[in-house]
Amino acid sequence: MIKLVSLLCTLLFSSIVNSNTLLIVGDSLSAGYKMPVENSWPVLLPEKLKQQNQNIKIINASISGDTSGNGLARLPALLTKHQPDYVLLELGANDGLRGFSPDIVSNNLSAMIEQVKTKKAQPILMQLRVPTNYGKRYGDAFSSIYPSLSEEKGIPLMPFFLEYVITKPEWMMSDGLHPKEIAQPWIAEFIATELGKIIK
Template identity: 75%
Template sequence: MIKIASLLFSLLFSYTVHSNTIDHSSTLLIIGDSLSAGYQMPVEKSWPVLLPEQLQQQGKKINVINASISGDTSGNGLARLPALVTQHQPDYVLIELGANDGLRGFSANIISDNLSSMINNIKAQNAQPILMQIHVPTNYGKRYGQAFSGIYPTLSEKQNIPLLPFFLEHVITQPEWMMSDGLHPNVKAQPWIAEFMAIELSKLIE
């Protein structure tokens, strides 16, 4: 996962995606990792860029700001979050983080604490946190995998926030939608992911 180039890109500006309407009823900030950052593809092909049009088809006029960076951990996201929320004043913040923590074998407690702090920060700024479920590959061991996966529903219930299903679970069953590394969706998968996310988010966004 390429970190340095993406980080420099993010420091210069966050990629903002507008729907085709002038009036936006709300703003969604996405803070994630390579699964949301358009890893190894033109950024305009990534699902967050395609999301506003799909949301519009669901009857939602949304301004989408994608602040995802390939390689980010929950700790990186926690460090970047306050400035992003202050800058963009979002109504909703989608947290898609934890995969890199899991791939590095970080403690489930550390990941949970970081995500919980992000959720509290978002709430303090009068925005609605939305958490996405993340899973790690089975080769990391059953015990770790269960502990890791359990972080997300536990936080969702404890913090009383929505939990979105992990889109990669559906994509990974389609080999033609995956990159050769077996971890990242390719450009062919992005329209489906955008539609999937729009359907899920439209249930939560006013």
Template identity: 60%
Template sequence: MIRLFSLIFIFSFSAVANSSTLLVLGDSLSAGYNMPIEKAWPSLLSEALEKHNKTIQVVNGSISGDTTGNGLSRLPQLLEQHKPDYVLIELGANDGLRGFSPKLVSNTLTDLISITKQSNASPILMQIRIPPNYGKRYSNAFYQMYPKIAEQENIPIIPFFLEHVVIKPEWMMDDGLHPKPEAQPWIAEFVATSLYEHL
């Protein structure tokens, strides 16, 4: 019996030791806007990744309203506290809604990636698309910025989940910007399917 318990303990310890940590650095789209945090898609992501044979502990470091600049100021402490193996950067939507210069946003995203690499974590970028509030030229330039950064920095980029959610009115809040709790399980599955091969 003692030997059996020892084997169980060793197996459990090995499973924990072999698991990796993913930090999600995002804004309200990841923070669970107007819902309990446990219903937000990052809280559901670990279970979704298990379906792809990935044992990942997910830390949600997202705050509603954050810009890339806010994320940059918070990232060093999050890296020190959680020591993640991967950082998924889901930021930029608030920069775009405020009309920030794409060059400024690009520089800040590059800084986020650089700091992540310096901590020996692997950065992963999420594509962001913004509404054409400031014209099609601005929104296109903003959208095209993400794959350029990913290519320059030689890091993975995954698709923007909101493009698939916004077409379902029953999944969107009345503000037209944020997914409802009902959409979160689908988002977690979508992100997991896009993400697992990079982990």
């Protein structure tokens, strides 16, 4: 009887450990831009998480070119279909590159965060920035969207991995915006480490 109870407890614990699902909703930075998708950081992420004793199912719903508005439109169906425990929002870069008002980006992300919370999932926001050639005023206003929302909504803010990758020119594509395939394992490691601070 004791062995049976022990086995049931073990199975229950294993089920709990394996229950976490992370949905990534992003743009080309998370979609494996111009590379085989199997070499992109979201595909490499589960193995990096396992090395940190985290067994998390990753669903990557990122699409190159997506804006925060696109993500907002797609999110309800994604939440219903996948029922994630965590949702990493990596959106806004394309809005910024097109000069969209920071208020639009903030409102879209805010609505996404609330949708995730309504589904009893944990939103995680990734900090994003735009190139300096868009001007300091716009750049500062855009960058401030993310910490402001993080504080207002009480959700984790993940550092922007590109800030570290871009310091290695050999890791960046010729457009100066996208990491090469060679950078993906490092990004996966970075994301896994940051997630380890959030997902206990």
